[in-house]
Amino acid sequence: MTAFPRTPALMPQISELADGQHYPTSALYVVATPIGNVADITVRALHVLGLVDRVAAEDTRNTAHLLTRYGISKPLIAVHEHNERSAAERVIEHLRNGERIACVSDAGTPGISDPGARLVDAVREAGLPVVPLPGASALTTALCAAGAFVGDFSFVGFLPTKAKQRASELTKLAHHPMALVFYEAPHRIVDTTRALADAFGGERQLLIARELTKLHESLHRCTLAEGPTWLEADANRQRGEFVLVVEGAPKTEDAEDAHDALLSTLLEELSVKSAARVAATLTGASRNVLYERALKLARRGESTDE
Ligand code: SAM
DSSP: OOSSOOTTTTOHHHHHHHHTSOOOSSOEEEEOBOSSOTTOOOHHHHHHHHHSSEEEESSHHHHHHHHHHTTOOOOEEEOOTTTHHHHHHHHHHHHHTTOOEEEEOSSBOTTSSSTTHHHHHHHHHTTOOEEEEOOOOHHHHHHHTTOTTOSSEEEEEEOOSSHHHHHHHHHHHTTOOSEEEEEEOGGGHHHHHHHHHHHHOSOSEEEEEESTTSTTOEEEEEETTTHHHHHHTOGGGGOSOEEEEEOOOOOHHHHHHHHHHHHHHHHTTSOHHHHHHHHHHHHOOOHHHHHHHHHHHHHHHHHHHO
């Protein structure tokens, strides 16, 4: 018993949706492919992959394997990080001969933390059309299930791998008002979440999106302070591919008001130093900043007592 017709041969009426459109020759088609689940490909992407004369691929072996799963076989050109400019010349030559060429990366949307952007530039500079075909990306997949703490967002992608450079990059982002989206590899996931908590404080919301669209998909929402502990509690939580979504910096006035209220309560019982220490533990904010603030509040309190 077939619950759903098979792609593409048994779906003529759906194939027609893509078939009826115009696909110019001498054009580069930028095609998104799945980020894990092989079924996450659009009807138009399948149609174009079937139509083009060749496919420019980040890794030709991966792409050949993927195309086979859709019953498609095409000549492939390797276009990766290290040869994008020179390979672009070959692609342009084929396009000038009237071919249609698809550009795909290993997974998801080309140009999003993946090769593709330089090829797009070169084709456009050559005066030839670039046609984008939307589809899967780890960025949008994580964001669509992140929840309301996101609102506006900025995409950062991969942070520097060296701890010092990563910390300095994060310091620059600490007051960014929008949610931030990071990509990360499994062997750095704990260090990176810890670095995020160090740079931004522990209070902000964090989404740890792992193995999206795959068998072991998991989406865990917690605070930045809780993130590294949660990951370390089970080695399986550190396996696979990750997107991290971090809440944007609180509006300075809101955060300051909340810290002032907490410090004022603590100062009723504690010294300035202890109040700052306890507030830093509770909020994850910088102890030095809280100390300066507590000092001001204590002095203000003294002057109103007189
Ligand atoms: N072009 C891709 C896109 O559109 O998302 C991104 C390619 S980038 C080289 C690979 C990174 O994307 C991974 O290290 C991971 O951070 C993220 N990623 C890709 N697939 C993922 C998945 N299924 N689940 C979670 N993150 C994923």
